[in-house]
Amino acid sequence: MKKAIFERWDSNFADYEWRWLFYLERLTDGSFTLSAEQELIKADEGDEPLEVADIPGLREGADIYESFMTMIASNECGIDLDDIDPVADVVAELDPVVGDQFRRGEELLERRASQAQRSDDARIDALVARHQEAIDELTAGLDHTPEQVGGKSLFSPRDRVRRFLECHLRREEKLPSPEQAIDLVLGAGRLADALSPEAPESWIKVPYRRVSVPRGTGGICPFCGNEFRGRPVSPRWNLHCQCGATLDYLGMAWLSDQ
Ligand SMILES: [Zn+2]
Numbered sequence: 001m002k003k004a005i006f007e008r009w010d011s012n013f014a015d016y017e018w019r020w021l022f023y024l025e026r027l028t029d030g031s032f033t034l035s036a037e038q039e040l041i042k043a044d045e046g047d048e049p050l051e052v053a054d055i056p057g058l059r060e061g062a063d064i065y066e067s068f069m070t071m072i073a074s075n076e077c078g079i080d081l082d083d084i085d086p087v088a089d090v091v092a093e094l095d096p097v098v099g100d101q102f103r104r105g106e107e108l109l110e111r112r113a114s115q116a117q118r119s120d121d122a123r124i125d126a127l128v129a130r131h132q133e134a135i136d137e138l139t140a141g142l143d144h145t146p147e148q149v150g151g152k153s154l155f156s157p158r159d160r161v162r163r164f165l166e167c168h169l170r171r172e173e174k175l176p177s178p179e180q181a182i183d184l185v186l187g188a189g190r191l192a193d194a195l196s197p198e199a200p201e202s203w204i205k206v207p208y209r210r211v212s213v214p215r216g217t218g219g220i221c222p223f224c225g226n227e228f229r230g231r232p233v234s235p236r237w238n239l240h241c242q243c244g245a246t247l248d249y250l251g252m253a254w255l256s257d258q
Pocket residue numbers: 221222223224225226241242243244245
């Protein structure tokens with residue numbers, strides 16, 4: 001059974017006029033197919049209506065809602081939230097449960113996304129826990145005394161490499177080689193030796209290791225080993241680390257000495 005669930009008339013400044021019609025069809029296997037048709041009412045001769053690919057295989061109201069909203073948005077066919085209820089009423093004529101899910105589509109999709117995020121977080125936490133022993137082994141030989149710079153006691157080389165390994169594991173889901181990790185985090189030597197002589201008073205300033213990836217760029221905090229990846233939002237972008245450091249766009253990391 002196929003029902004028209006939403007209709008919209010539209011026009012533009014050039015006096016063209018068209019109508020969108022969205023349909024939902026229930027198949028005998030219980031699944032739904034969403035489709036849309038554009039009908040040109042006033043147009044130039046030879047203009048063809050836009051073709052929209054059907055979306056088959058939908059089962060839950062939230063999926064229908066998501067596909068419907070995507071179809072609406074990708075064809076620049078607006079809908080007000082007030083229009084959702086009447087659409088849900090028509091969906092409910094095909095299936096009351098699915099209609100109710102459609103009505104609560106926004107809420108159900110949000111809930112689904114946060115559940116997926118939670119289960120992904122749990123999976124990554126378990127992965128890090130499984131690798132704790134390997135991380136201990138990789139970092140066993142490193143200096144574990146906190147580094148003293150200016151008036152400040154900073155993370156030890158071992159803690160910095162550990163932090164980096166955890167970051168890397170969370171992002172890549174595998175550990176880098178120990179040589180690579182140590183080179184990236186400790187390659188520049190001791191923090192006290194890397195200090196920039198131009199740092200203003202009460203600031204610790206050292207170069208940081210920049211990393212670049214296809215979809216962005218970032219760096220490794222020299223003070224704690226945390227690795228950032230991100231897309232620069234402006235040519236002068238600064239990163240702020242959870243340890244309190246700022247990694248500036250010129251490649252220097254700053255930490256207050258206070
Ligand atoms: Zn940091």
